[in-house]
Amino acid sequence: MKIGILMMEKLNKTENIKLLPFQEYILNIKDEDIRIALKEKMKGQLAISDATMSRYVNGNVRPDILKRKEIAKIIRRHSGDSSYTADNLFPVEFYE
DSSP: OHHHHHHHHHHHHHSOOOOOHHHHHHHTOOOHHHHHHHHHHHHHHHTOOHHHHHHHHHTSSOOOHHHHHHHHHHHHHHHOOTTOOHHHHSOGGGGO
């Protein structure tokens, strides 16, 4: 998993790639232990697998509305920023 994140960070520096805001938030957590703990918390609260979490982070699958709202709530608590919402973390335009 760490290699994938490092590759994505390098790719983002060399190419102008549009990232899912949720993915961007996760990638901006530089401390790997904190990043892993946050994803584990989400997986537990959402009752999803590692594979499903990976699909959400990479933007391959858009979570249903209840999961998006729960993820947004977790991110708001983690970041202390109340501006994170289900819609702005997982914008429908990204999946078109």
